Amino acid sequence: MPGYNQRKITDVLNQQPLADFKVGVDNVIFSVDTTLNRLLVLLVMRRQEPFQDHWSLPGTLVRQGESLEDAAYRILAEKIRVNNLYLEQLYTFGGPLRDPREASDCYGVRYLSVSYFALVRFEEAELITDKVTGIAWYPVKDVPQLAFDHNEILAYGHRRLQNKLEYSPVAFDVLPEVFTLNDLYQLYTTVLGENFSDYSNFRARLLKLGFLCDTGIKVSRGAGRPASLYRFDAEAFAPFKNKPLVFI
Amino acid sequence: MPGYNQRKITDVLNQQPLADFKVGVDNVIFSVDTTLNRLLVLLVMRRQEPFQDHWSLPGTLVRQGESLEDAAYRILAEKIRVNNLYLEQLYTFGGPLRDPREASDCYGVRYLSVSYFALVRFEEAELITDKVTGIAWYPVKDVPQLAFDHNEILAYGHRRLQNKLEYSPVAFDVLPEVFTLNDLYQLYTTVLGENFSDYSNFRARLLKLGFLCDTGIKVSRGAGRPASLYRFDAEAFAPFKNKPLVFI
């Protein structure tokens, strides 16, 4: 097949060299402080260049034989202890020059970032701190300038979280086993912003769906009538899976 | 700062070598054949190993100094001529061993795929064919076994397309400048499947939204009353941007 061989030769002549990549993963880990009604994101202080002494998303470079997810879970396990963490892929940022380590020699190795996100229980999440590494929950509303393009990644993650809350039961992964309807409502308002819904209607719709069961146990928080504690029933939720906009 | 230096040393000792990556992009390009009401996907025949003589999504490896998007647009421009193409990032597949080129030496270079997707106008899209490279529109319903994990990527793209159609005006990028409401309805049914909505209600809702203007021009297709040709008014659509579920 002469045409094929000829084509192959011109291809080789036309072809620019391929880029060599290191691949990083960066995690956008949210939690909700239900007492102060603040949406928090996990940040770590960088201790090496580039961007030394800047806050950044917890990330790492992918090692040999390691999948992207494995790397994401690995770095997370180094920073935080938490049960039942589920990471979801967010977006891949890979333009040239997004990492200053590329700048010096423009045709050297490239740095690509695959971002993941998760929502964890604030109370259960135990930050792993040592003398050298700064690590903290930061209110999303006032995160500082971050390393690399991490502000952009965070903004993207925040939007995804808001969407996810609207059609999937992530809220119950982050609330305690039993919770009051007001706890749930507060969670939604802190993530989605004020006036997303009237409390009374929120309540009525959610109870009608039938996957929240009243434990009968009452809990009194300061003044006011005691609230019922509810439990999320995963089985009863099953029929609503993948059906968009169950709430809101 | 002795603690810092000590930490740095143990880090180096603990650290496995980083993986080296080549990064590929793979495009899931859909179009709709409005005469036969079929959803199509663009496939190319591979002419080199691995997976020689298998159909695959059109893809390429990222070159030096090239962004991910650039690479995606480059390979597309080699396969198809079309106006106003907008690519959207889909997902990143990066497990080890997803590419058989890794298998021989497990700790050699890794292959990662960032996928993009788009919906193009079938009539305007001109496939660039030569004697050696097979290229074709394949009905999504009966795509064969593809190279690599491309069936998985395609399935992911199909789901994304269905979602996108429900809350964004992509349909008007793929329809001709003027179209009948039935053309629009057919497009939705071929992508979303039968019985997603009654035609009459689909029509009423869409007209009420007010971003479709009747040109007054009538067109007769065979028997039956001639239909009005409509035009999409991007300005009038603006207020609905980012508001989920405008239709359906």
Add this chain to the structure above:
DNA sequence: ACAAAAGTGTTTTTTATACACCCATGC
């Protein structure tokens, strides 16, 4: 008693769904 928080109910408006039916054309 009163404020505060929980929970119930009611009214109004909007949207979804399923049709029935009229209109304009080709054959």
Add this chain to the structure above:
DNA sequence: GCATGGGTGTATAAAAAACACTTTTGT
């Protein structure tokens, strides 16, 4: 005339949104 596809309208049900009101607690 009548089949065919285009287009309009209507009745019913369901959901969304606004808000008034009752209940039960702490102080």
